[in-house]
Amino acid sequence: MGPVHTDFDTKVLHARRLLREGRDIPPSLVADEVQRSWSRSLGHGLRESDQILFNPVSAAQLRRLDETHRVLLTHVEPEMQRLFTALGNARWMLACLEARGTVIKTLGGQDQELRDIATVLHPGRNLSENVAGTSAPGCALEERRPVIVRGSEHFLEEIHMCACAAVPIFNPSGDLAGVLNASRHHHAPSIGILEPLALTARAIENRMVDALPDALHLRLHYSAELVGTPMCGLLAISRDGRLLGANPLARQLLELDLLPGIEQCAQTVFQCGLGPLLDMLRKHGRTPSPLHCHNGVRLHVCLAGDAPPRTFTTPSPRPAAAGMAAGAAPAARASTPSMLADPKLSLRIHQAERAFARGIPVLIGGETGTGKEVLAHHLHDGGPRASGPFVAINCSAIPSGLIESELFGYDDGAFTGARRGGMAGRFEQANGGTLFLDEIGDMPLELQARLLRVLQERTLTRLGSTRSIALDCSVICATHRDLARRVASGEFREDLYYRVNGLRVTLPALRERSDLDALIDHLLAREAAPATLTLSPAARDCLRRHDWPGNIRELQQVLRLGAALAEAGCIDLVHLPSELTGTCAIPQAAALHEPARHADGSSTLQQTEADAVLAAFLHHNGNVSATARALGIARATLYRKLRSYGLFTGPTDA
Structure with a gap:
């Protein structure tokens, strides 16, 4: 007597025949993500009949896996155990895979009925698509979203007995940390595990954000009622206002991935300084406060845990490795020490450190990607105002109609649409710290005169105001352009050039580094x-x-x-x-x-x-x-x- 096929199995088997014949598969037969995964599996050179998932895994490999992923496992294991206990006798087997598709933790599989699935999900087994073809965890890693794969939807025939659901896990930087998978035998097309699996993955992600050291944690949501629940967005901020990490919901609500790397700070996200932000949140305690964010969204925000001491608003020297790394520039900051391995560059950086310590402006040149902002951070961290904020502005990225208000701020009612109460500009935000003007060679000519006046007089006036504000900050400028040539062509003011060019450091291209x-x-x-x-x-x-x-x-x-x-x-x-x-x-x-x-x-x-x-x-x-x-x-x-x-x-x- 042959196998009994459900309508689901019949549809999938028909789709697989179309796949073998190279014909289009109607979306009514299998989900789009499964079709894409089948195509990728074929591209990896796999065949449906391949037998590759039952190879033994050595004890040495298992020890290396556990050692390598111990930090991730400390967050994963308690939440997996909680879910496994809740599933009771539902005969699910749970597994966690790291970002490259290797199983690092399993729960269940002791029942005789699950022995074959336990063999497939054995720690050390690689279930990435390029090795095992279409499966829920492999597909979830590729698609970066929850996936269900049942029965013959699996590419390899040797795992057609499985019904699997998988949910990706993202680390506080927004990168893929791994995937959480639940598997059982393919008895019926209905799978009710995806929701609890997703909640468990969110709990793991929240644990990772909560574990970021020396951080202020904020909870946020559209709904004030959900701010105090596990469903809220979670954000970690450093003592000087930089974003250290966020869970996926916070990244989505705040649209963090749309912000350039140098803008990932509390000032930009919440449009107010860290000090006023903390003062407001501490005043309201556990009651969520409404805040307008950089993307125009109004969220409810409160502090997670006990309110921090007031000293949290006084910035401290930034740690060697920031956690967020969204974009190449912040990620490259940790490479500052290795800059000093090049003898010529080491000498110039040492000179820049001495000049900067004595209040002489530094102009950093070099091609795009050579680490100009890395050096700027390095100078700030070792400079006389290291305890103050580091405020970076990309002069080429701000629309010309907004750059004046961005730099100098504005008062209440200065123009139509101005925020009530006005807004401090970047110069004002940098008071007591360092202002980094990146790509200053692209600053509009009409604003160069006002910038020169601010640098000379060390005072500024907001738009719509007559009140002068004293300015006390260090200034570092950077550009990939030849400023001397732009001065000669009339595109850059000569007097401003000599004001910012106290010491020039040109970073060599990587191909020129020793x-x-x-x-x-x-x-x-x-x-x-x-x-x-x-x-x-x-x-x-x-x-x-x-x-x-x-x-x-x-x-x-x-x-x-x-x-x-x-x-x-x-x-x-x-x-x-x-x-x-x-x-x-x-x-x-x-x-x-x-x-x-x-x-x-x-x-x-x-x-x-x-x-x-x-x-x-x-x-x-x-x-x-x-x-x-x-x-x-x-x-x-x-x-x-x-x-x-x-x-x-x-x-x-x-």
């Missing part, structure tokens, strides 16, 4: 933390050969990608972007197996084989499964051959 290897190692350690990652010789050589038009920002993105794709703790050529490896892979590979030729220049059998393997590997853009299929060999065999050519150092069963 400390590239040290910088690579520093950024790689930061991306891999708390784990450890290495670069294969071929990958490192590829990074050395690249011209780096995007400078440090581009290098950081390349290493971030490599860290996300790396296997067995090592980044190989296959884990780097194709625009880099396209110029590196062939010469590097050729150099690695060139010695196998005869003295007369003819090829050995080994050389001929290597040429064929490498050609197929490059033709399939580094896709191991597709390359193995094209060559008619097992993936494990291909892995061993690639390792011998220096193009892969991971395990053969990856």
Whole structure:
């Protein structure tokens, strides 16, 4: 007697036939996200009949996994246990996977009925789409949203018995931390686990935000009634007003991803300084206060936990590594110490530190992505006003009609639409600290005269006001333009140029740096933390050969990608972007197996084989499964051959 198929199974089996025939699949048969996942699985070179999920996982691998992801597990384990207890005898098995798709924690599976599912979800098993094809956790990692995959919707036939639901988990910086999955046998098309699974994922995310050290925590929501519940947005702010982290709801309500990295501070988000914000929230205690945010949304906000002491409003020196890292500039700030590995640059930075400490303005030049804001933060942190705020303004990003009010502020009624009570400008906000004018070469000419007057007189007047406000702040400017040439062409005032150009520091392009290897190692350690990652010789050589038009920002993105794709703790050529490896892979590979030729220049059998393997590997853009299929060999065999050519150092069963 054959298997009994439900209407759901019949539809999915019909969709799979259409998939094999290369025909369009009507959306009424399977969900769009499942169709997209099927297409990606085919692109990874997988076949439905592949048997890959029951390979053993060593005890050493499990120990490394636990050590690497111990911080994440401290937040995950208590919430998983709470959900597992609530599910009782519903015969669900829970699993948490890290961001690359490896199972790091499971609960359940002791029942005989769940033994086969427990084998699939065994810790150490990789369920990412490129390894296991379509599954709920693999698809959720790719789609970055909750996903349900049932029965034959799974790409591999060996897991058709499962019904799974998965929800992504995001860390306080908004990056993917992992996925929470629930699985049971595919008995019926209905799955009621998604809602409790999503609530558990939110609880894990809130734990991660709550755990950020030395932070002020705010709760917020559209509805005042929901501010004190686990459904609220959660925001962590540093002692000097920077955003350290947020849960996904807070990021969505505040539209944090639309803000440039240098703008991620309480002042910009809530349109009032940290001091007035805290004073208001402390006054109302646990009662939510309505606040208008930068995106025009009105939210209810209150302090989480006990109100902080008043000293919280007095900024302190910023910690070495900020938590938010939204955008390349803040993320690169941690690389400041490695700037000093270049002898010439070290000398110029030392000179800038001494000049800045004595009140001399510093002008930082260099190409985009060379770390101008990183240096500005470094000077502020070691300068005479380190305890004050660091206020950054991108002069090229503010609309010309708003830049005057942004810089100098305005009084109540200064213009139509002005906020009641007026608003302090960026100069005023920087009082007692440092004002960083980025891309000053793009400031409109008509505003340069007023900026010069403020810098000379050290006073400012808000729009619509006659009252002078004393100004006491350090000034750092930066630009990627040649200001001397713009002075000659009349696009930049000569008197302002000499006012801001007390000491000029030009940051070299990355291709000109003598400390590239040290910088690579520093950024790689930061991306891999708390784990450890290495670069294969071929990958490192590829990074050395690249011209780096995007400078440090581009290098950081390349290493971030490599860290996300790396296997067995090592980044190989296959884990780097194709625009880099396209110029590196062939010469590097050729150099690695060139010695196998005869003295007369003819090829050995080994050389001929290597040429064929490498050609197929490059033709399939580094896709191991597709390359193995094209060559008619097992993936494990291909892995061993690639390792011998220096193009892969991971395990053969990856």
